[in-house]
Amino acid sequence: MKAPTFPESIQEGTVATWHKKVGEAVKRDEVLADIETDKVVLEVVAPADGALAEIKAEEGSQVESEAVLAIFTEGASGAATAADETPAASADDGSGDEKIGDKILAPAARKLVAEHDLDVNKIEGTGKGGRILKEDVQRAVQAGTAKKSAAPAAAPKQAAAAPAFEGERPEKRVPMSRLRQTIAKRLVQAQQTAAMLTTYNEVDMGAVMELRAQYKDTFQKAHDVKLGFMGFFVKAASEALKRFPDVNASIDGTDIVYHGYQDIGVAVSTDRGLVVPVLRDTDSMKIADVEKGIVDFGKRARDGKLGIEEMQGGTFTITNGGIFGSLMSTPILNPPQTAILGMHKIQERPMAVNGKVEIRPMMYLALSYDHRMIDGKDAVQFLVTIKELLEDPARLLLDI
Template identity: 55%
Template sequence: MAIEDIKIPQMGESVAEGTIGTWLKKVGDRVEADEPIVEVETDKVAMEVPSPVAGVLVEIVAEEGEDVEIGALIAKVDTEGKADSAPSPAPKEEKAEKPEKAEAKESAPKKEEKKESAPAPSPSSSSSDELMPMSPAVRRVVEDYNLDPASIEGTGKDGRLTKADVMSAIESGSARTLSQPAVTANTSPVAGPREERVKMTRLRKRIAERLKDAQNTAAMLTTYNEVDMTAVMEARTKYKDLFAKKHNIKLGFMSFFTKACCLGLKEIPAVNAQIDGDEIVYHNYANIGVAVSSPNGLVVPVLKDAQGMSFADTELSIANYGRKARDGKLTVDDMQGGTFTISNGGIFGSLMSSPILNPPQSAILGMHKIQERPMAIGGQVVIRPMMYLALSYDHRIIDGREAVTFLVRVKEALEDPTRLLLDM
């Protein structure tokens, strides 16, 4: 027997401890090298910890919900061991025994009557693992969204579902939901307890602390404008196929907004600055944070040196961050160093909102839903695709004139994308 210790890996200079989330393997399971075995949540990111070696998980030292320090022992793997259970012979033997069981049932009518009197399980209550084995993390997402796992194509080992498969199916709308039983007059509208208490995750607590600190510390103010998205939508429609063919990525709106913000930050450097004690730190680069929704909460990975990135670089980076967020693979380095943030509430249908600052940054741009509205242009009323923009900023460092000017520059660049090429 050769035992290998599994310890919490280093997750960044400022991360000292984490919380054990869901164990993806149980004692006796076979694990491969670099295969995720447990989810660990920190105050910055939730990530999966892989096994450094192949073998059998023989001991779990840290239980789910337990706080552990970086470098702490959490499990042990026997590199020479064999898994407790054989993978597939058992179901085949059960199938072979079915004819014999049928004969036994004929000679035992009492047992048959008991089985007939038992209520048949509903599709939603039957275990989906009988049809498709899933890890605890994947099963949790499937149950939260009430999905039929059979409607999702798995890309994992032996066709198993991964978290990325489920989240992609949810976004594309291809996943079917399980039918809910109809509520009749004789059925109580509330099944189970009326309330449920769930402990906040470490990441959610950290998000709450940071947002409240921003409200308590900064002199936060929001200014609004609206942008006519006609030119951007026409450019996107005209070049999206050619762009996808050349760069193997879809042309989205975020690359236009990122480039427009870089131009605005260059002209109004206060929007890209931050307060450090009694000093103002001006950044001569633009590290744009892009707010991404993940199963564990809102995270903000950073496009480093976005001012020098092409449209393709921006779209590829955002797509990569989105996948990493869904799979729980974002690192602390992915989310550090931001100087300005863009939040797109429009993908969820938000028409207008006031985003909260992401400390220590001094400003954040909120994008919203594109909606056709009647606009007065050249003395005529025409229908245009419009989007409300919101810039929240720290009034201690950014004056109203600077905030409004920045937002107008972003609006001008989007309504005339030629400015993005000419750096105007």
């Protein structure tokens, strides 16, 4: 079994997890292992019904494209492997067996007993002369009948774990994931190469919230997706990007690339780190299409199912720290893009409206931009355009 063929932009990956053990029966297309790359997690699936005979690349090891990961036996299974061991053991002199108390264990059975910390006296052997086979141990594990008593089991486990938590100030050291390393490298690169500046404004979300409250049930019935706030922001940003092409441009060396389309990346937080899948041609998308795309991206991002092509080529990015309670932040550029919009928490604040103080649902907006490409005037006007479109959503329909 070999690693998948990596895309051109990925040189190597890390074997993150083996989901199956050697000898364990698997079905065709069942996931055997995960390989973590700089951008996505790639799954390695079983080519047929069978079992792993040997693992060549252990968890944490670095592998290149099409590197050998394991030896796979087609048509084998855990039970078959155990059965195959029986005649071999009975034919030999039993030198590989081990006697524990009154019990005789086959090598594979002994390994399983150690892995699951079982009491061999509670396992009934079905081999020759009462010999305990691998399948006997597997049955005991499934039935849960061979567990050691709590007192003896607790002592060795506690002793083994003690070194990691010695002293009054315990620490735990784990290697940084490849995705986290890539994120760190790109963020530092953005700050070192771009003349990054951030401008702020605030938007009254009252009109959008009223529209959402009025039509959310009808919207969900019609489109089978909830009406959120991101759909409004994506559509408002698409319109603003058309009016300010510099904000929709990117820098390639000493060239400026102007894009005649709007591909907006939406930052999604996962346990592995932040990923930015891209919605294509957002100007022609309906709000329902945007919401469906974001829900799909969120689910697949958390499951590690996003493809490389889905995270490349964006012309602008939106990130929403408000879902975690952030009131204000300074988003960092996503190179080679020249701007990124930061959404934040909606919070009621006293505002002066027509000479009177009213409590309004307000959100701070932050636009970080590359000053090499975008002038301050254009950045401010771009953000004001988004503010005006959101405070009067009818402008999105009327294109004004």
